[in-house]
Amino acid sequence: MTLTTQYALDVHRMRAQGLPEPPAPGTHEAKLLRAWWVARREARRQWRADRARTASSAAPRSLRRSTGRA
Numbered sequence: 852m853t854l855t856t857q858y859a860l861d862v863h864r865m866r867a868q869g870l871p872e873p874p875a876p877g878t879h880e881a882k883l884l885r886a887w888w889v890a891r892r893e894a895r896r897q898w899r900a901d902r903a904r905t906a907s908s909a910a911p912r913s914l915r916r917s918t919g920r921a
Contacts, residue, residue: 862872
């Protein structure tokens with residue numbers, strides 16, 4: 852039985868029982884991918900902010916060599 856025929860059978864069964872239809876296959880995937888993408892973006896921003904804060908306070912600046920020129 853294919854996914855489409857299983858969904859059609861489920862819709863028919865739910866309508867016969869007077870219950871709401873199940874969501875169509877794949878309808879939630881866009882929302883799921885969007886939520887994952889937003890969470891990943893926020894985690895990346897937080898990681899960069901933490902890295903910039905610890906790098907600026909922990910690492911000393913590099914020393915410049917004096918060339919002896921005026």
